[in-house]
Amino acid sequence: FFDGKEKKLLSGKQVIVTAGPTREAVDPVRFFTNKSTGKMGYAIAEAAYEFGADVTLISGPVNIAPPSGVTICHVESAEEMFRAVMDVYDGADLVVKTAAVADYRPRFVHENKMKKQEGSMTIELERTRDILKTLGERKTNQFLVGFAAETNDVEVYAKRKLESKNADMIVANNVKQEGAGFGGDTNIISIFHRDGTHRDFEKMTKKEAAVQILKDAAVRIGEAE
Numbered sequence: 001f002f003d004g005k006e007k008k009l010l011s012g013k014q015v016i017v018t019a020g021p022t023r024e025a026v027d028p029v030r031f032f033t034n035k036s037t038g039k040m041g042y043a044i045a046e047a048a049y050e051f052g053a054d055v056t057l058i059s060g061p062v063n064i065a066p067p068s069g070v071t072i073c074h075v076e077s078a079e080e081m082f083r084a085v086m087d088v089y090d091g092a093d094l095v096v097k098t099a100a101v102a103d104y105r106p107r108f109v110h111e112n113k114m115k116k117q118e119g120s121m122t123i124e125l126e127r128t129r130d131i132l133k134t135l136g137e138r139k140t141n142q143f144l145v146g147f148a149a150e151t152n153d154v155e156v157y158a159k160r161k162l163e164s165k166n167a168d169m170i171v172a173n174n175v176k177q178e179g180a181g182f183g184g185d186t187n188i189i190s191i192f193h194r195d196g197t198h199r200d201f202e203k204m205t206k207k208e209a210a211v212q213i214l215k216d217a218a219v220r221i222g223e224a225e
């Protein structure tokens with residue numbers, strides 16, 4: 001995959017990667033989640049390690065084994081993910097927020113299993129914390145990479161997320177496109193930068209996409225120093 005120079009691209013850097021979905025419990029046996037499988041985030045963690053970084057992978061529940069060489073931290077809810085990221089944020093050089101964090105969680109978590117009743121039911125949801133936005137507000141010299149999974153108006157939403165979350169890069173994909181998004185081994189990404197430029201990539205494997213994302217980030221971390 002790499003030539004000699006690339007192997008050192010992130011050497012000595014502390015990299016945090018979040019991956020997978022979160023689970024937001026409503027009772028002891030049920031939760032809300034989403035279709036994320038963690039493949040993109042795990043590919044980024046693996047590639048960052050191969051580029052020489054010291055990698056902490058903070059992962060929601062997924063079915064894949066963590067890549068060797070990375071420090072793995074398992075979490076379930078958005079709030080747990082937030083706390084795990086904040087624990088290591090100060091020393092980080094690069095944070096890649098690949099995780100598909102739930103936007104809402106049940107407002108009340110029932111202590112016992114909910115019983116079914118006649119007719120329909122309503123579950124009240126409240127907002128979770130926006131982890132990336134909070135990282136953006138508390139940024140010192142970390143380089144922040146966010147993701148944007150969209151089904152329409154990708155460019156508009158990606159640029160908006162770059163601004164609103166004070167991120168340094170947004171990796172966007174249209175999850176409706178064949179070969180992009182949840183579950184598969186490939187992705188079709190566009191990378192949006194703070195200078196207003198963006199680069200569209202052809203369909204590639206998630207590992208290849210991970211390499212492209214980290215190369216783009218590494219160049220810019222280098223410039224900032």
Ligand code: CTP
Pocket residue numbers: 078097098099100101102103128129130131132133145146147148149150161
């Ligand atoms: N994100 C986060 N915490 C949340 C929600 C999202 O850190 N509670 C991060 C994701 O990890 C991703 C980026 O924000 O890197 C964009 O996530 P996305 O779901 O595309 O955007 P949202 O801001 O949640 O907006 P919406 O879902 O309405 O498009």
Ligand code: CA
Pocket residue numbers: 101102103
């Ligand atoms: Ca969201």
